[in-house]
Amino acid sequence: MVAFGYAIFNEKVCSKVNSQYQLLFFPSAIDFVSFTRRDKIAKDLAKIFSEWGFVQVVNHGVKTEVIDAMQTQAKKFFDLPLEQKEKAKLTRPGGSSTNEGFGYGVDSGFFYVGRPWIDRFQKSMEDYNKSLDKLTIQILELCAEGLGLKSSTFTEPYLGTAGDCIARFNYYPPCPLPSLTLGLGAHTDPNLLTILHQCSVGGLQICHGHGSWFSVKPSPNSFIINVGDSFEAWTNGRFKSVKHRAVVNETQSRLSIVYFSNPLPHSIMSVPHKLIDCEHPLEFRPAFTWLDYKTHLLETHKKNNNNNNNNNDGGRTSKLWLLRRKSILNQKVK
Numbered sequence: 067m068v069a070f071g072y073a074i075f076n077e078k079v080c081s082k083v084n085s086q087y088q089l090l091f092f093p094s095a096i097d098f099v100s101f102t103r104r105d106k107i108a109k110d111l112a113k114i115f116s117e118w119g120f121v122q123v124v125n126h127g128v129k130t131e132v133i134d135a136m137q138t139q140a141k142k143f144f145d146l147p148l149e150q151k152e153k154a155k156l157t158r159p160g161g162s163s164t165n166e167g168f169g170y171g172v173d174s175g176f177f178y179v180g181r182p183w184i185d186r187f188q189k190s191m192e193d194y195n196k197s198l199d200k201l202t203i204q205i206l207e208l209c210a211e212g213l214g215l216k217s218s219t220f221t222e223p224y225l226g227t228a229g230d231c232i233a234r235f236n237y238y239p240p241c242p243l244p245s246l247t248l249g250l251g252a253h254t255d256p257n258l259l260t261i262l263h264q265c266s267v268g269g270l271q272i273c274h275g276h277g278s279w280f281s282v283k284p285s286p287n288s289f290i291i292n293v294g295d296s297f298e299a300w301t302n303g304r305f306k307s308v309k310h311r312a313v314v315n316e317t318q319s320r321l322s323i324v325y326f327s328n329p330l331p332h333s334i335m336s337v338p339h340k341l342i343d344c345e346h347p348l349e350f351r352p353a354f355t356w357l358d359y360k361t362h363l364l365e366t367h368k369k370n371n372n373n374n375n376n377n378n379d380g381g382r383t384s385k386l387w388l389l390r391r392k393s394i395l396n397q398k399v400k
């Protein structure tokens with residue numbers, strides 16, 4: 067059974083795509099080893115981000131042990147009896163998703179769960195965040211180069227530090243009726259870049275074209291990286307922040323580790339002049355800070371909670387804040 071309140075009625079979950087992961091489109095993988103052809107890699111990356119908003123990277127330089135340690139720790143935690151996990155206050159409020167989540171921001175010191183739990187994870191989390199921070203910087207440099215900009219355009223606001231980043235675990239228990247629900251409803255990510263690692267049980271789906279959903283086949287040692295709303299705005303829409311969701315599996319549980327990357331809260335993201343021309347008029351806020359946007363997101367979240375509004379609109383209203391003219395929202399966010 068799918069408990070009342072978790073069944074999805076307003077979104078079609080295609081069980082064909084849901085149960086098999088063959089029907090996938092795989093954004094072409096970028097091999098990080100062949101750095102000799104950096105300009106080609108940068109151009110490919112920019113093209114994929116502007117068409118799909120998602121890319122898969124292999125040979126990314128993050129040590130397998132670092133990823134494995136995170137998986138092991140997370141598994142230990144999620145294998146605990148539910149009452150014990152509930153004591154750690156791990157569930158996120160709102161939405162109709164069926165996953166359990168838990169995260170940690172190294173620099174913001176922001177926890178979704180109590181300190182005693184985090185202490186056990188601290189070392190693996192810190193190693194992970196450090197490695198993914200490095201990867202973020204590499205990706206952002208390539209993105210700038212791929213758009214014909216100075217390599218440091220998107221990394222300057224990081225000031226060589228980790229920025230305001232959060233690593234989160236999503237745990238999706240098996241569900242006997244996967245076509246009636248979703249592990250995580252369709253949404254876009256508000257942050258700059260998201261780096262996701264899914265375990266061998268797939269479940270991530272990407273929306274592409276006119277609302278078609280594509281499953282991303284899990285591939286060991288790879289990361290799936292996507293453009294968030296802030297990055298879409300910062301690139302004046304050249305890169306796309308694309309809707310995605312997670313489906314559940316009938317028999318197996320699934321774990322994903324998500325790393326949400328952002329610049330430092332007060333640093334200014336201003337749209338590069340080179341990205342504004344007749345063909346690409348300015349559609350987003352010319353400049354904003356992550357703190358401004360984050361404050362807006364938290365306020366919206368609080369308001370929705372106070373009104374007991376569990377309606378997940380996939381970030382539609384949050385994206386509105388980033389747009390220069392609200393009237394273009396309907397074209398931009400479908």
Ligand SMILES: O=C(O)CCC(=O)C(=O)O
Binds near residue numbers: 236270271312322324
């Ligand atoms: O678990 C997944 O595959 C998706 C997670 C995700 O999109 C998120 O946490 O924002």
Ligand SMILES: [Fe+2]
Binds near residue numbers: 253255260310
């Ligand atoms: Fe997401």
